[in-house]
Amino acid sequence: MVDTWSFGSVPGPAIRARAGDRVVVDLSNGLPAPTTVHWHGIALRNDMDGVPDMTQAPVAPNTSFRYDFTVPDPGTYFFHPHVGVQLDRGLYGVLVVDDPAELGAYDHEWVVVVDDWVDGTGRTPDQVLASLRAATGSGMGGMGMGMGGGGMGGESMTSPLLGGAGDVAYPHYLVNGRVPSAPVTLTGRPGERVRVRLVNAASDTAFRVAVGGHQLSLTHADGFPVVPMTGDAVLLGMGERVDLLLPLGDGAFPLVASAEGKQGQGMAVVRTSTGPVPTPQVRPEELDGRVLTVADLTPAEPAAMPVRRVDRTHDVVLGGSMSGYEWTVNGRTFDRQRPLDVRQGERVRLRLKNATMMFHPVHVHGHTFAVVDGNGRPGVRKDTVIVSPMRTVTVDLDATNPGQWMTHCHNAYHGEAGMMTTLSYRT
Ligand code: C2O
Ligand code: CU
Numbered sequence: 052m053v054d055t056w057s058f059g060s061v062p063g064p065a066i067r068a069r070a071g072d073r074v075v076v077d078l079s080n081g082l083p084a085p086t087t088v089h090w091h092g093i094a095l096r097n098d099m100d101g102v103p104d105m106t107q108a109p110v111a112p113n114t115s116f117r118y119d120f121t122v123p124d125p126g127t128y129f130f131h132p133h134v135g136v137q138l139d140r141g142l143y144g145v146l147v148v149d150d151p152a153e154l155g156a157y158d159h160e161w162v163v164v165v166d167d168w169v170d171g172t173g174r175t176p177d178q179v180l181a182s183l184r185a186a187t188g189s190g191m192g193g194m195g196m197g198m199g200g201g202g203m204g205g206e207s208m209t210s211p212l213l214g215g216a217g218d219v220a221y222p223h224y225l226v227n228g229r230v231p232s233a234p235v236t237l238t239g240r241p242g243e244r245v246r247v248r249l250v251n252a253a254s255d256t257a258f259r260v261a262v263g264g265h266q267l268s269l270t271h272a273d274g275f276p277v278v279p280m281t282g283d284a285v286l287l288g289m290g291e292r293v294d295l296l297l298p299l300g301d302g303a304f305p306l307v308a309s310a311e312g313k314q315g316q317g318m319a320v321v322r323t324s325t326g327p328v329p330t331p332q333v334r335p336e337e338l339d340g341r342v343l344t345v346a347d348l349t350p351a352e353p354a355a356m357p358v359r360r361v362d363r364t365h366d367v368v369l370g371g372s373m374s375g376y377e378w379t380v381n382g383r384t385f386d387r388q389r390p391l392d393v394r395q396g397e398r399v400r401l402r403l404k405n406a407t408m409m410f411h412p413v414h415v416h417g418h419t420f421a422v423v424d425g426n427g428r429p430g431v432r433k434d435t436v437i438v439s440p441m442r443t444v445t446v447d448l449d450a451t452n453p454g455q456w457m458t459h460c461h462n463a464y465h466g467e468a469g470m471m472t473t474l475s476y477r478t
Pocket of ligand 1: 089091133290414416
């Protein structure tokens with residue numbers, strides 16, 4: 052039991068719509084701080100995007116704001132505030148946009164949200180940010196060149212898949228708001244096929260997710276269909292979502308979300324018949340099997356972006372300063388940003404270059420991009436993509452949604468410490 056901030060529950064109430072629907076959400080702010088809601092992954096109108104002082108005024112305590120927008124594309128999305136590190140409280144929920152034309156070759160759907168948790172355990176996220184700033188300010192430094200291996204709590208947080216894996220050792224990792232010693236149970240019948248909508252709502256943690264005794268078939272990435280890929284586990288950065296098809300076995304199985312490069316995990320129980328509840332520390336061997344990452348994915352035909360000449364290219368260099376807890380884009384923190392200018396109708400290429408020793412999941416608001424593949428062609432559609440240490444990921448997008456759109460690291464602490472910029476439409 053902890054005190055936290057939430058939308059009434061953790062995760063918040065799920066919102067469900069059909070592609071093309073108009074969605075109206077009344078936010079009334081009962082928090083002691085200003086807030087907003089951002090609709091992560093939705094290509095919506097810019098003034099409903101929930102970015103304070105950019106697309107709207109922050110919503111003051113005891114006031115309200117009506118979000119009113121159309122959801123063009125089916126898929127698995129989520130929503131969270133875009134103020135400070137409020138995302139690292141309990142302020143998140145899932146938004147599912149159904150495809151009226153889809154046949155639905157599955158028997159059930161489970162929405163599974165993974166999260167890293169500190170709030171109410173003696174430190175708030177704001178206090179965590181303050182101690183990160185204090186630790187680096189006092190010369191523990193080396194931001195961008197190894198902070199990912201240090202962090203708080205003495206853990207060495209690195210991962211073979213990601214390199215520097217985080218700044219914060221969390222006391223808890225959650226699946227659908229629960230710790231592993233009191234897990235949620237997801238039920239079905241042996242042989243049924245379940246569509247799992249998996250969302251990483253964490254602030255500083257990538258998760259490796261697997262279900263003991265099962266293989267996963269990955270069917271959608273950030274809402275858009277991919278050529279189905281089968282594996283044992285899947286790696287998900289902060290802000291990323293995947294849909295999985297899971298043919299259920301007979302028994303009781305652990306669904307484990309292992310905090311990548313950190314110590315600890317979240318767990319849920321998958322139950323189709325009798326069998327003991329798995330222990331909180333259980334580590335299914337699937338976690339060390341074939342781990343699906345973005346490199347394994349190709350877009351399904353309707354999600355493929357046509358090949359086209361690139362009209363404009365921007366370098367987006369992800370960096371860290373050597374003094375203080377500062378993260379940068381093109382050498383600048385957000386308050387001194389140089390926006391990435393685009394014009395409506397252009398095909399825009401962003402070269403996301405990670406000049407640090409820590410991974411950064413980069414998210415672009417209001418658009419989906421194609422991750423450019425090894426042959427220089429537009430590949431899997433995403434709105435958030437992991438950029439590993441010292442690597443470059445190139446993405447292409449079509450500038451078809453005018454406005455001012457945040458482009459930032461979805462590590463809540465990195466974003467708040469400066470690693471944000473704007474994709475800015477000019478006329
Ligand atoms: Cu979920 Cu600006 O992000
Ligand atoms: Cu980052």
